[in-house]
Amino acid sequence: MTEIRFSGFGGQGIIRLGLITGKAVSLYDNKFATMTQSFGPEARGSACSSQVVISEERVLYPYITRPEILVSMSQEAYDKYEPDLREDGLLIIDNDLVKSTAPRGSIRLFSIPSTRFAEELGNRIIGNLVMLGFFTAVSKVVSPEAIKKALPGLVPSRFMDLNVKAFDKGYDYGLEVLDKAKS
């Protein structure tokens, strides 16, 4: 079982990250995935998050307790959620937006300037998809094929190509970072 939290501020597409991941895992990777999310004012501006529990068996307890993976796209969300991350967890941040302290315990830290990459691709609105690609590459909890199959219906069809491009950009950067970490 893997518990994941995507976090950032309302409007960045944080809940969409959980939705795409959950759909990809449960419809195309043939595992179980339960997604829950922030509601109320926090989903519309301040620290907001979506949570996904992935399992080989049916998920019974729907919420996350001690996530193995934390994705943070804002400082406020990082400050709020980092203490919950497991000591042996995976921390993924947009390093233009989040200044992280030295990771606790054996937490592995992966950074990407996802919003800047999105701006370079033409629109900062797809920063979440760059992050999704990066997350997919470094976490390996979901296959890139499944993510791409999950996109229709969850991103506007007229921007599908741009979203796929953003995902690929993040995914390739993730593979590069993993390669560098090995050597």
Add this chain to the structure above:
Amino acid sequence: MKTRKADPKGVMTGAHYLDGDFALAEGALAAGCRFFAGYPITPSTETAERFSERIPFVGGMFIQMEDEIASIAALIGASWSGKKVMTVTSGPGFSLMMENIGLAAMQEVPLVIANVQRGGPSTGLPTLTGQQDMMQARWGSHGDYRIIALSPDSPQECFDLTIQAFNLAELYRVPVFIMTDECVGHMHEKVVIPPADEIDLVERKWYEGPKDAYRPYKPDTDLVPFMIKTGDGYRFHTTGLTHDERGYPVINAEVQDWCVRHLIDKIDKNAEKIIKLEEEQVDGAEVVVLSYGITSRVAIKAVQDARRQGIKVGTIRLLTVWPFPEKRVQELAGKVKAMVMPEINMGQVVKELERSVAGRTKVVSVPHCGGGVHDPDVILKAIKEAVK
């Protein structure tokens, strides 16, 4: 009982990733619901949104009413016109609906009401879960009457039980409640929608006799009277007042006795046919955990832990909460040491359990005020103490 297959127009066959609220709307469309009147309220609004987006492509009507009182009134009218009807709401809206829910029960009108429960009382916790309206569903309107209430534990069950809710409403001419909650309503999971020809829908019992002989409240052999569609040329009368078989008011104790007993009997005497339970390892169990809705899946986690520690635990999941499975728990009452019932309220359905077992077995309530689900360890602790 006449059944027919679902109309493919309303059935979104395939595997989807939906939240419980959306699954309610898809269940309604698959069940042939073509009229929805409601007033938005968190955490149920997504169902209304989904239905209103889909219904133009399926054919039917969605009305945003001025409030929840009017919503039920609109459902009653549309149901009399022959439509399958539904609304959704949450705590505060549910309270407003109560007056006309009584009217629907009295007039014996099939309707489906989903309550995506949030923490109460009053406006309470708009975005957080609760199961505190279970007794309100049962007793919320004044007077004696019976209703049916189902409780789903997942988006998939939101879809499946909505279809069942419509079938029961049509079969028994009664308001049927889907008592879901914010957690299930806002949780996304895989939902598999079968092909239309695998979905069996109960047809309302239409009267086909001579026009002048129609009696809207004359019980058939199954205790349920026949209906007609308004506008089909039948002259009939219906009212919230105590009435005879013709539907005309008769204000005396004798007709009241006949009228009220009929509302009670048609559900109580058919209870065994209505009630759906899911049982696991109940034979030989020392303790049985009874639960419904979201709490039932959290409870399984505690039950698995208890079994690992060597305790023989059985589970009964109440897919139907009302009518309560009185007969089944009475069968078990003398055989098991204890029954444990977690609920996200201060102990509501557990009172019905206590009443049913009448002291023959220890009953342990595991309450929760709402705003979240139980910590499985709290349920585990209750199980361990119950078998001591």
